[in-house]
Amino acid sequence: MIHKYVPASLVGKVGSIFRQWDGALTRDTVLESSTLGLGKLPERLLPDETTTMTCGYCATGCGLEIHLKESKAINLTATADYPVNIGQACPKGWEALTPLAAPDRATTPYLRDDSGTLQPVTWAKALETFVDRFKQIQDKYGRESVAFLSTGQIPMEEMALLGAVAKFGMGMVHGDGNTRQCMATAVVAYKQSFGFDAPPYTYRDFEESDVIVFVGANPCVAHPIMWGRVCLNQNKPEIIVVDPRRTETAVAATQHYALAPKSDLALFYGLAHILIANGWIDRPFIDRYTTGFDDFAAHVEAFTPELVSERSGLSVEQLYEFAETIHKGQKVSFWWTMGVNQSYEGVRTAQALINLALMTGNIGRPGTGANSITGQCNAMGSRLFSNTTNLLGGHDFLKAADREKVANVLGIDPAVIPDQNSWPYPKIIEGVKNGQIKGLWIIATNPAHSWINQGELHELLDQLEFLVVQDMYHTTETAQVADLVLPAAAWGEKEGTFINSERRIGLIKRVAQAPGVALADFYIFKLLAEAWGCGDLFKAWSSPEATFQILKRCSAGMPCDITGIDDYVMLDRHGGIQWPFPTGSTLDSNERRLFEDGRFYTADEKAKFLFEAPRPLPEPISEDYPFVLLTGRSTSAQWHTQTRTQKSAVLRKLHPAEVYVEINPQDAQRLQIGPNEWVCVASRRGKIKARAVLIPTVQVGHVFMPMHYSETNKLTYPAFDPYSSQPSYKHCAVTLSRGE
């Protein structure tokens, strides 16, 4: 009726005062079509263009599609056609841009003044101080007295320049990376067994196996996109998880072996024993492609099912079931992460897995392999190009020919290349302790949080005469105790390449501007080289991409030869390229695995069976410390020491704010500990309080604490693998009590 007398638009307007279907608030989340093949997005977030880059968190190396508006990153999605992740990402990846905008970014250099507070200074002052102080220390205590600790989080062009500037330009001898904490064990295991640090797999293997064995790995939480690839497996695979905890992955698996902590080496020898005893081995493969099998067979003779059952807590029947599953599988793949690597006998444990793959012929074919899953986004890059453990390109500092070759590529005097190996991380820390290291330069890592037996490290950092921390935040636990803080650009604010866990070289790009006068680590190293007076040595290293070309040449003739990759554009076009890719290669498949020809990188081209008797636990439980403390990742939303993930409000919502300890309800009952109560967890090294989480997924007698909270490493016991020097984070003895 009313329409007869008043215009419809007015009716609509008046009506909408009462019932409003549209408006600014509504349009905030209404989805509009994007023309870039991204699906619908809110109008204000429609990008002008997109570009793909590799994620900067873990070694999965997902492709992230960065949405750009006026050339600035405004949002991202997971790249639909990237061969790693096929349109998927974990929470960290989805939130990868958020930490860039954090208010506590280091926007200027900081220098500790006489009163002990960090004060902003100019770059010129920072550079001058760096050079003066480190040179003074070197003059007084010798060149070796200044060392650096690097990271698996920066592109390989940057870590190569760092290693080159520090060792060839500044005369440092000792430098190592935080990668020592995550994959040094796998490196050594592969080097010894295969002759080169060569994880043989491609992620496609997750989809092709019919038996997948995860050891000390919880991919559902730690590598969710890899688990996503497992979910694409059409073979209805048997999925075996070896883990003392009933983890998310253990729940999703078809078989879970909840072994006694650190009984893994005995377990795998026991499995080898059963496989050999039943003739479930691939004798032709062993004879043709391996050495040392007979000695190995003799070694595992003693590991009878009964003995192994006693050690591992698994029943004899379970051991047989496990061995038989391996035997029945046509394509068996073995995957491990930190449960193996972070062990006082990790190298031999990793090799025990390699041995299982070798003796059953499960290597070099689709869906097989003894496969170490790596941690950090560029840990694999650091393994080849950080110039710490290896000379650039997987070369050997001790070999004159290698030094000569690299010097030639770089156009420098071979004499500036040290003819000795760097100390590993724990040795550097020990050097600080006994006064051999007086100056330390820490780049993009946070040892004051992450190092094992953290309490001692804090004292040692205080003993240094000069500590430089180069980081994107001035608030990390380590930056807080530095004498000089150098502000670094972050992932997304600079260029370079990462190598992911399946050896894929992926590109990162500049899609945001670094805040203040923060500079890419690459440029910081260039400036420091200039200030030090050795800039001329690195003239050819003019940009990240020029450096990539240098590194290519360093790799020539090595197993990791990448001379066939033209440039960054080629990497971008193909969604990353796996090594090896020597000159003349064609990219028939972008998902390639190693050893398809059965030729390994040892002198005789045969893989080696390596083994050793299991050793006693460094710190067994006792009457005073009756619980085993297990540590590990707790959620996909947290990364390492949380310096970045903590900056995202969404990620913060996805995990507990405070440190907690998982306790079996029976133990809790015994100790009268209620849910969510504060409990005191103490080891011989420290005492902390944590919230009690009562959950039956940890066994009676065990407790679990996530590594992401700085308290955890006040408790851990500093034991190390003798071959890899990797810290054994996963097992120490603690006691629990109620109250704070």
Place this chain on the structure above:
Amino acid sequence: MVKERTLDREVSLIDLFLEEQTLTAVEKFSHLHDTDRLARHKTVYQDLIPLNQPLPGQQYAFEVDLDKCTGCKACVTACHNMNGLNSGETWRAVGLVHDKNTLNTNLIYPQFDLDRAPQPYAPPADRFSLDIVAFQQNVTTACHHCVEPGCLLGCPVQAYDKDPLTGIVKHLDDQCIGCKYCTLMCPYDVPQYNKQLGIVRKCDMCSGRLAAGEPPACVQSCPNGAIRITVVDTVQVKQNAAAYVAMPGVADSHYTYPTTTFKTKRDLAETMQPADHDFIEPADPEYPLLFMLILTQLSAGAFLLETILHGLGIEALSPLLTLAALLSGLIGLGVVQLHLGRPLFAFRSFLGLRTSWLSREVIVAGLFMGLAALYTGLVWLPTIPFLSPFIPPVGLAPWLRSLVGPVVVVAGFLTVSCSAMVYQATPRPFWRQGRPFVKFFTTAFILGSATALVIAGWVSSPLADTRLLSDMIRLVSGLLIIVTVAKLGYEASFFTHLNDETLTSLKKSALLMQRTPATPARLISTIVGGILLPLALWINLSAAGLLAVTGFIFLLTLAGELLERYLFFSCAVAPRMPGNPIRRKL
């Protein structure tokens, strides 16, 4: 000299490098990607959305394959990013359920006898049995797009729309006034209040994307393909309600008829508990609502007392008592505006009248205050001498007053009833079983009486008929004592839930009440203000003494009732989907 030259070079390099960093690298990588990338991605998710639109009697629903949900929470962040939500805002959540904390009975506690314990530590072989190692299950959850959505039915401004074609329960952001009542009505903690915008927002199943044949953000982003969209029959949902959102510790599906199904090969409900089952945390005390309730109830009670006294022929208190009652009510309604995110649009509150108790409360309270103002005017008119000539037929005022008085009282108690229904209608067990009615009505009586007493104390000395007044004081204080004792007894009886064998929602409320200092404070102030001091009124007091005692009665009962209401809000435990072991406070 050399050093200076190097420094110059460095400085210019610093500028050069900083300059170089301002260019983004994008220009360098010409756009290499074809635009139909989603087509390739489609192979991953095409099976996860239905081919056809729902037919009449059907609607879209989420289906979660729990056996595939491994707790990575990518869905939460993808939903956040692809919908452009504010910092920290999430429309999807992932919780955890795990075996009840009574398992592993045949695991032997580690042997600590060092002589017997083998080195290295090796537990007895029979310690472990895989069959009994506990199970945990992550649960991804968003809006259940219920058949009878609590949010929609509770909304006072019709800011919810259940799409007739798709069944998607959509929130109309521009319609919302930010009253947050939907957050109390939803049994699954779905609508989220956005402080920054002053409105509630929630999942709309990415309706825009679905309409275009694209999967919702969560469906597209699950690495394991655990979430899909299905079409369900609404009659089926209602007939077989228990099969939907079948999850340990979750509200009865008959309340709103949620449509999400959680598929799993395991029987979750029988053996498991939510990981936050043991977590007890006080809720928001909702101060504006708390004050509004107390003040409007005081108002209703005071008008009741005034009407009774008027009937008994006591007129001395009426002007002040009605004025106090009116002001209290008005302040109450004013204070509640502080609760709203967008108070400018509060005028829309009548729209939900058909289904929303909040709408009814607003309308009835408005009516109550209108009548209360009229009545107060009628009481006051005769007392203002210069106005008397203007009162048309002499004698109409008292007549009108006798007529309006009871109507005001009825309106007042209708308001109190609607307020009680606002809470009674929610799925919080602490607010059901008539508890809001008992509490709100007794509050009205206690505070009405206390107000009458303090006014009596104030006016008693200069007035003549103190005899009548003191009788009235004794009567009212006597009733006050009786009601107070009854109320405290009623509240104390709630603590019997402390003996509940399992940790029920009501037991959690009782535990919360037991733990907070507000409980003893409530008890003491009410015993003193509602029992002991009223007893003192039965002895003869000086005028000053009377004023002091009644004054304290008023203040202490007011404090006591405010504390009662604080407990009412803060100790109510909201039903929700399974959470995480340690919940995060935001």
